[in-house]
Amino acid sequence: MKTALRLILVTVFLATSIPVKALTQKDSSPVTIGLPLALSGMAAEWGSAELNAMRLALEECRQKLNEKCPAVKLAVEDTKSTSIGTVTAFHKLIDIDKAQILIGATWLDSYQGALPIATRKGVPVITTSASISALNKKGDNPLIFSTYQRADYQIEYLVKHLKRSGLKNLLMIFGEDPWWVAIEGYTIAAARSNSINITKVIHTAPAQDSFRSEILKIKQARPDAVIFGFNNDAETVNFLKQWKELRAHSKLYTTEYISGFYAKKDFRSLVIGVRYVAPVAADPLFHKKYMARYKKAPVFSAANAYDAMNITLSALQNGAIEAKKIGKFLKHSSFNTVSFGKVTFDKIGGVLGGRYKMMEIKEGGPLKLDL
Incomplete structure (x- = not known):
């Protein structure tokens, strides 16, 4: 395995051969990506990790592609880990910041009252820490997607x-x-x-x-x-x-x-013996890159957020700039992700792909169960 950190960019396979004009940093008007994230309150550890991961993805794009990286502006709003805070963040990002797409909100399945705001405005949403099966079970919302595990x-x-x-x-x-x-x-x-x-x-x-x-x-x-x-x-x-x-x-x-x-020393003894189900990381190098950049481990939904930002940048790079075009692009494309490998979005907006594993927390850390 290579020891040098390598940049991972999402590879997109378009469902159409019609040429499109990519949005680059030469364009005068960058697209606003709205990030409604829990930066305070009980979900703050999740939201902070998501923000770090998305900034890492954007930094890598700019380093790798230079001017060919899509011209974007990140608008960040704290949802405060509450329903009211999430609704307020959605309104601010869509109505004032004019975001063309939202990546978030942290724990959106717990704060679903904000979702109709984006739906009414026709703004696509990629959630990174909420299961799509809790948000769009019937598949009647074509603009909601999730990079979180089903x-x-x-x-x-x-x-x-x-x-x-x-x-x-x-x-x-x-x-x-x-x-x-x-x-x-x-x-x-x-x-x-x-x-x-x-x-x-x-x-x-x-x-x-x-x-x-x-x-x-x-x-x-x-x-x-x-x-x-x-x-x-x-x-x-x-x-x-x-x-x-x-x-x-x-x-x-x-x-x-x-x-x-x-990972928290004060609580470590409490979780010894607890078993849990988790996705199998498709690319363990993401953990190393995140550690090198932020000097701490990428917890919870960090990898899912990294994937969501790369997917969004790919849409913009391939000419899907307006909200409606972004949504269409996501539905008809496939992506390489660090969380699940190569995926597409299914009919309800969830990721198709990936594997799971059973883990048990031991004194020395989580270990995979053999069964």
């Missing part, structure tokens, strides 16, 4: 792992959040098709700090496995602390967000 495919993989492992009785405990509501639905469907018995589903209240009664119910039910997920870090930490204090023994499963807790 949550339904991800959960299907997790449930099949449970079946292969001989874990037949499953319990779920989730916070009241649209993301986890969607995960619950996908899990029920996957369990039904894989002959997994769901013994109980427990819902917790927002900002709940004590989970002792719920954990005692879980111990009494004695499921083989428990899938969990909560609205913020504080709830996750409190649940895991109390889980260990009450000596619950069922195997814990969740999504890849839990891996971020291992």
Whole structure:
């Protein structure tokens, strides 16, 4: 493997042979790309990583292509990790900054009230940290896309792992959040098709700090496995602390967000033994490039944001400048990504491509399970 960091640009295969005029830095009016990101609040770690990754992608484009890199202006708005903040950011970026495309918002599946704003204005949206199956399940919104992994495919993989492992009785405990509501639905469907018995589903209240009664119910039910997920870090930490204090023994499963807790020394001991499903990174060199640029690891949806920016730059480079043309280009093109390899967008705007893996957090870090 080469040790030098190499630049990765999205390769686009056009569905048409009609020549188009690319937007370059010689053009006098750059296209505004709106970035509604959580730079404060409980999703700030996600939003900051997304912003860093997108800036890295743009820097690479300018270094590699010089004047041939599309002329763009990044307009950044903090969504504050709230529904109101996300709505305000969408209005500002579309109505005042005149963004032709939005990349974001952070956790858009939890703050879906902002999405109709872009839809009414005909502005395409590429979300980097929200599952398309939670945003556009019926495929009736042609302008919403996601470079984040398909949550339904991800959960299907997790449930099949449970079946292969001989874990037949499953319990779920989730916070009241649209993301986890969607995960619950996908899990029920996957369990039904894989002959997994769901013994109980427990819902917790927002900002709940004590989970002792719920954990005692879980111990009494004695499921083989428990899938969990909560609205913020504080709830996750409190649940895991109390889980260990009450000596619950069922195997814990969740999504890849839990891996971020291992990187935090104060929380590391809490996540030992937790298993999670995660996408297989198609290009591990992205991690090295991000580390070299920012001196820290690219957490959560950083790679998805890097892909989204490269996809957008490719659209502009190939002449898709107006919002409507950008949306059409995304639907009829294929892209090389660091997250999933070569992908296209499916009929609901999700990525077709990529593989998943099961991980378990050990003392020395996350390890891939052999099953």
